[in-house]
Amino acid sequence: MPGQSGSFAAMGATVPTLPAGQAAALIRAYDLQVAARRRQTLLGFAVVAGLALVFGVLAEADPTKLVANIGRLTSYVGRLFVLDSGQLVLLDPREWFWGLGKWLKLLGETLLIAYLGTVIGGLGAFVLSFLAARNTAPSGWMCFVVRRFLEVCRTVPEIVFALVFVVAFGLGALPGVLALAIHTMGALGKLFSEVVENIDMKPIDGVRATGAAWIPTIRFAAVPQVLSNFTSYALLRFEINVRGAAIMGFVGAGGIGQDLVEAIRKFYYSDVSAILVLIVVTVMCIDLATERARHALLGREADR
Amino acid sequence: MSAPPSFLRERAMAEEAGLRSRHPDAFRAHWRRRAGVVGGLGAALLLFVFALWDLDVSWGRVIGGIGRLGEFTELMFPPRFGTVERLWSYLHALVETVAIAFLGTLLAAILAAPFGFLAARNVVPQALFHFGLRRVLDTLRSVDTLIWALVWINVVGLGPFAGVLAIMSSDFGAFGKLFSEALEAADRKPVEGVVSAGGGPLHRVRFGLLPQVLPVVASQVLYFFESNTRSATIIGIVGAGGIGQHLYEQIKILEWGHVSFLVLLVLAAVFVIDAISARLRFAIIGQRTGV
Numbered sequence: 328m329p330g331q332s333g334s335f336a337a338m339g340a341t342v343p344t345l346p347a348g349q350a351a352a353l354i355r356a357y358d359l360q361v362a363a364r365r366r367q368t369l370l371g372f373a374v375v376a377g378l379a380l381v382f383g384v385l386a387e388a389d390p391t392k393l394v395a396n397i398g399r400l401t402s403y404v405g406r407l408f409v410l411d412s413g414q415l416v417l418l419d420p421r422e423w424f425w426g427l428g429k430w431l432k433l434l435g436e437t438l439l440i441a442y443l444g445t446v447i448g449g450l451g452a453f454v455l456s457f458l459a460a461r462n463t464a465p466s467g468w469m470c471f472v473v474r475r476f477l478e479v480c481r482t483v484p485e486i487v488f489a490l491v492f493v494v495a496f497g498l499g500a501l502p503g504v505l506a507l508a509i510h511t512m513g514a515l516g517k518l519f520s521e522v523v524e525n526i527d528m529k530p531i532d533g534v535r536a537t538g539a540a541w542i543p544t545i546r547f548a549a550v551p552q553v554l555s556n557f558t559s560y561a562l563l564r565f566e567i568n569v570r571g572a573a574i575m576g577f578v579g580a581g582g583i584g585q586d587l588v589e590a591i592r593k594f595y596y597s598d599v600s601a602i603l604v605l606i607v608v609t610v611m612c613i614d615l616a617t618e619r620a621r622h623a624l625l626g627r628e629a630d631r
Numbered sequence: 632m633s634a635p636p637s638f639l640r641e642r643a644m645a646e647e648a649g650l651r652s653r654h655p656d657a658f659r660a661h662w663r664r665r666a667g668v669v670g671g672l673g674a675a676l677l678l679f680v681f682a683l684w685d686l687d688v689s690w691g692r693v694i695g696g697i698g699r700l701g702e703f704t705e706l707m708f709p710p711r712f713g714t715v716e717r718l719w720s721y722l723h724a725l726v727e728t729v730a731i732a733f734l735g736t737l738l739a740a741i742l743a744a745p746f747g748f749l750a751a752r753n754v755v756p757q758a759l760f761h762f763g764l765r766r767v768l769d770t771l772r773s774v775d776t777l778i779w780a781l782v783w784i785n786v787v788g789l790g791p792f793a794g795v796l797a798i799m800s801s802d803f804g805a806f807g808k809l810f811s812e813a814l815e816a817a818d819r820k821p822v823e824g825v826v827s828a829g830g831g832p833l834h835r836v837r838f839g840l841l842p843q844v845l846p847v848v849a850s851q852v853l854y855f856f857e858s859n860t861r862s863a864t865i866i867g868i869v870g871a872g873g874i875g876q877h878l879y880e881q882i883k884i885l886e887w888g889h890v891s892f893l894v895l896l897v898l899a900a901v902f903v904i905d906a907i908s909a910r911l912r913f914a915i916i917g918q919r920t921g922v
Contacts, residue, residue, distance in 0.1 A: 379737055382730035386791040386872065393796070399786045439682040446679055482901050483894060486777075486865045490882045491890070495703060496696030500686035538640040574775045578868065581686070591781045603774065610773040 407600040416597055424601050430583065434605055436500060437582035440575065441568040443504045448511025449561045452477075455512070456519030457545050463523055463531070465541055474520075480513025485571055489580040500581030507568050507575070518560045519553070526552045555624045562617040562624075569613055573606050707891035717889075721877060725896050727791050728873035729904070731866070732859035735798025740852045743803050747810025747848075754814060754836070765808070772804030776862050780871040791872025798859050798866075809851050810844070817843040850912040857901070857908050864897050 345353070382388075408416050416423040424430075455473050457463045464470035485506045492502030530548035539547070576584025583602060590598040643650065651658050712718045748754050750764045780797035787793050822839035830838065867875025874893060881889040 375737070378733060382733050385727055386730040386734055386795050388734060388792050388795055389787070392787050392792070396786050400782075403782065403785055436686065439686055442678065443682045443686070443688075446675070478902075479898065482861065482898055484861050484865045486868060487878060487882075487894070490868075490879065491703065492696070492700075494882065494885070495699040496692060501688050501692060501696070504686065504688070536639060537643070570773065570775060574777050577777055587778070588781070591778070603778070607770055607773045611769060614769075 403596075406596040407603075408597075410597050416600060423597055426586075426598070426601075430586065430602060430605055433576075433583040433586060434609060437572045437575075437584075438569060438609070440500050440503045440507065440582050441565060441572040444507025444511055444572065445561060445565045445568050447504070447508035449515055449557075449564070451508070451512035452515035452519050453557065455516045456523055457549065459516060459520040460523035462526070462528060463545060463549060473516075477513045477516040477520075480509050481517065482513070483510075485510040486574070486578060489575055490578050493579050498579045503572060503575035503580035503582060506580060507571055510571070511564055511568060515560060515564055519557055522553050522556045522560075523549060559621040559624050562621050566610070566613050566617050569610055573610075703885075703887050706887035709888065710892035710895055711888040712892050713889065721874070721893060721896060724867070724874040724877055725900055728863045728867075728875075728897075729860060729900060731791050731794040731798060731871075731873050732856060732863040734795045735863070736802060736852060736856045736859050738795065738799040739802035739806050739855075740848075742799070743806035743810055746803075746807040747814060748836070750807055750811035751814035752811075753817070753819070754840075765811075768804040768807040770804070771800060772808065774801060776801045776866060777869055780866045780869050784870060789870045794863060794866045794871035794873055797871055798862060802855055802859065805855070806852070810848055813844045813847045813851075814840060846915050849915050853908040853912050853915075857905050860901050860904050861897075 344350070410416055410419060410422055412419075412422070414422075455477060458465070458469055459473040459477060461470060464473075488506035488509050489502050492505050496502045496505070526549055530552065531544060534544045534548040572582050572584075573587075574584045576582045576586065577588045579585065583606065587599065587602045587606075589595075590602060712721060746764065746768065750761060750768065752761055755761065776797050779800040780793055783793040783796040783800070787796065817840050821843065822835050825835050825839040863873050863875075864878070865875045867873040867877070868879045870876065874897060878890065878893050878897075881887075881893060
């Protein structure tokens with residue numbers, strides 16, 4: 328189309344160019360800006376590198392030791408896949424999974440620990456989140472106290488809670504459940520209260536206008552808005568807790584971890600790989616299932 | 632909450648019958664939905680009771696344990712550290728913990744960067760390769776840091792270096808996955824712009840993709856550093872350095888004053904690191920989106 332190309336040419340002709348002096352000033356300003364940003368990036372890199380060096384010395388990081396002993400890693404991994412008889416594990420799955428019945432039972436116990444921990448912790452988080460959210464908290468100081476409490480619950484690692492609880496409650500699944508529950512309450516309490524802080528306040532005003540007290544207001548105005556998000560976070564947490572429950576046995580708090588750590592310590596290589604395979608497969612299945620459920624939940628929310 | 636006006640409520644209550652007849656939908660009971668909710672909750676409750684029974688949880692144990700826990704809590708106050716030498720060794724272990732978290736996160740991020748690119752669908756469009764690499768990363772991710780620590784202790788011996796390598800190994804999978812997801816979520820338009828200006832594949836990544844994903848990735852790395860500070864406090868339990876070793880010992884010998892002191896140290900360190908990293912994250916994201 329000749330007309331169009333003509334108009335392009337005309338456009339090109341009418342693009343105004345700045346006078347040289349002004350343009351030079353702008354270019355200089357731009358260059359300065361770029362240089363400043365580059366300096367900042369370089370400074371950042373330098374700081375990270377310096378910290379890495381200092382921390383490397385502190386953590387006794389020794390690359391030469393790693394390189395010299397890397398053969399031990401490969402031989403360790405190699406031995407994981409060989410039975411005592413010298414056969415490859417895949418060739419004799421029955422021998423590899425000789426303790427399948429026992430392990431599956433322990434795996435079931437692990438899942439139940441994760442389930443109980445998630446439910447108990449989730450219920451605690453559900454109640455506390457409305458007290459910790461700024462927009463629904465009945466009073467400022469309560470909001471502050473609950474928030475600090477939740478922070479402590481999620482900052483102390485669950486294994487540390489488990490160690491203390493094992494001494495208090497004795498060996499078994501109970502300390503594992505309680506440790507997971509407390510940690511879950513802290514982690515979910517924070518996420519839940521963030522959800523609550525993002526709700527639409529109009530239903531709350533509406534219910535409040537009818538003369539409802541605090542609990543009915545939360546029940547009828549806030550809970551319906553947050554329930555699907557809460558469930559989605561709880562499902563995510565369940566998956567994390569399954570991983571957590573799998574290592575609770577390291578400190579005697581129930582589940583499959585006990586057998587795993589024993590196999591690692593006593594160098595029962597093929598047992599280690601068999602138990603690890605079971606854990607990894609279970610975690611992956613739960614990962615997929617909860618992801619499905621979460622998408623379904625959030626999708627339904629979006630449809631409404 | 633201030634006392635709300637009850638005028639509206641009184642009027643509504645007085646006219647309840649009229650309201651019911653005019654808005655039958657709002658007052659109808661949704662039996663089907665209710666049955667679903669009740670059924671779901673019932674199943675969850677049944678599983679809960681079954682789990683309690685299967686795991687041998689009894690009220691006697693719970694109450695006895697809580698009683699003992701109360702005693703321990705009493706003994707935890709005041710927190711104390713014994714001798715000054717002890718204090719120094721605790722502080723050294725704390726710094727070691729932070730060092731383990733920092734180095735582990737940094738190494739994992741550096742190692743995972745190329746794999747993140749390889750696992751991104753829009754960088755390497757090769758379905759089978761993509762699937763395989765993702766599963767490998769998933770597998771690495773599902774092995775816990777503690778287990779990695781036990782493995783690395785066999786390689787480099789007891790000590791914090793094993794902890795660094797353990798955190799690196801378990802985060803490597805997570806970072807690979809997160810990086811590739813960030814790349815896949817990137818906008819295609821800047822890439823097309825670079826292509827239309829005559830850029831090659833490397834230019835495409837450097838000027839089209841990197842500026843988009845770097846802030847996201849940097850904030851994720853910082854976030855992991857925060858959570859790794861918590862992980863690093865426990866790997867000492869299996870002998871891989873950090874403050875966990877002391878924590879484990881003091882719990883075993885029931886020195887509750889020392890335990891609470893160590894926990895306070897960890898809490899303080901985590902809060903400081905959280906504050907710094909939250910600031911940095913805000914600075915990175917704020918600065919980049921402003922450009």
